Amino acid sequence: MSKFKYVLLGNSAAAIAAAEAIRANDKKGTIAIVSAEDSYAYSPALTTYYISGAIAAERVFYRKKDFYDSLKIKTFLGKPAVSLNKKNKTVELDNNEKISYEKLLIATGGAPKKPDIKGAGLKGVFTLRTMDDAEKIKERAANAKNAVVLGGGLVGLRAAYALHQLGLKITVVVGSKNILSQNLDEQAAQMMQNWLKEKHFNILTETNVAAIEGKTEVKSVKLGDGSKLDAEMVIIGKGVAPNASFAKEAGLEVDRGIVVNDEQRTNDANIYAAGDVAQGYDKLLKKKVVNAIWPVAVDQGRVAGSNMAGAKAKYDGSFAMNSVDFFGLTAQSMGISRPKNPKDYEIIEKSEPAKNIYRKLVLKDDVLVGAVLIGDVDRSGILTSLINDGTKVSDFKEGLKGDEISYMFLPKNIRDKKIGVS
Secondary structure, eight states: EEOSSSSEOOOOOOHEEEEEEEEHHHHSSSSEEEESSSSOOGGGGGGHHHHHHSSSSGGGGGOOOHHHTTTTTTETTTTEEEEEEETTTTTEETSSSSEOOOOEEEEEEEEEEEOOTTTTTTTTTTOOOOOHEEEEEEHHHHOOSSSEEEESHHHHHHHHHHHHHTTTTEEEEESSSSSSTSSSSSHHHHHHHHHHHHHHHHEEEEEOOEEEEEEEEEEEEEESSOOOOEEEEEOOOOOOESOHHHHHHHOOOOOSSSSOOOTOSSSTTTTOOOOGEEEETTTTTTHHHHHHHHHHHHHHEEEEEEEETTTOOOOOOBBOEEEEEEEEEEEEEESSSOSGGGGGGGEEEEEEEEGGGEEEEETTTTTEEEEEEESTTTTTTHEEEEEEETBOOOHHHHHHHSOOOGGGGGGHHHHHHHHHHO
């Protein structure tokens, strides 16, 4: 049995950040990285750019083999962990190999949700989460004319956009009233939906899929009303769930994700979690949630790795942020962008549909807590900073209502802080 001081389950943003933090604080402790994927670290967000041909495969990867050697990391790639024994401090891999640890990080990310649809196992039906998925989709698309995407969220639409760039006819089937319903409010989602339709996306909302049809390979998608869509390939983009099942089986506290404290520690003193699998504190919602975005994974991984190596680090919380760009039109959302009880918030809106410009700011007790932006996003960093700092905006609220947001309408003391003037 191999023995390591630190074992990191995962090989993406959180695990890589943790490894770097560990090595910064412990130059000699042995480190192992265990990953289900047989590849070096890459950015999943770039896989659709690879599918479309916008970037080469090597640009998807952000760490190479010499990274692991330089940090003296032993890798177990293509060997997923299947079980955890907290008492014995061991992890078992799918080849029955066991690895022992003193400190363990679980950064296993998420897995695509797979709805129970007849025909989902046919050749030509895909989910998109890994580089291997992207390779298979790209290969299939080379000989396809029609693609159907199930789901109107970020993953589904990014996949649809990539296939459209390759010349395929795209139909997006969405069960809800609008695309991006988990990220944008109704007005912003409708604006983006109209934009995509102008670019020849066929978008079917409030529509259910009855079956994916074909003998061995997909040929069509049957809708709930009995109509059919030709399809040589289907992408299922129905969301992602944290890869936390084996952690729950081992007795760790799991809600939607693995519950952690501000040190990224679980309910086991020797086990940490970070990234898309971790459920940590959301500073706006004031509760623990899974915020599955890259910057959060990096920050949580850094905090986890520092604490695993004996340094003292705290994670003060995150909030939701998302950004997409289709055909040059950008949509961003941050924080509480779709409050459940709008009457409890102050909403400032600016809408110019003819110019594809929309701005919604959400305030609570004169503090900016959320925003939605379409088109005019150049100063979104100012809004993100105000949200993150919990800045009172009462002295410059009128400036937020103007045509252009800039540092100039901020009070001097806040402006100087933002731009680094001492």
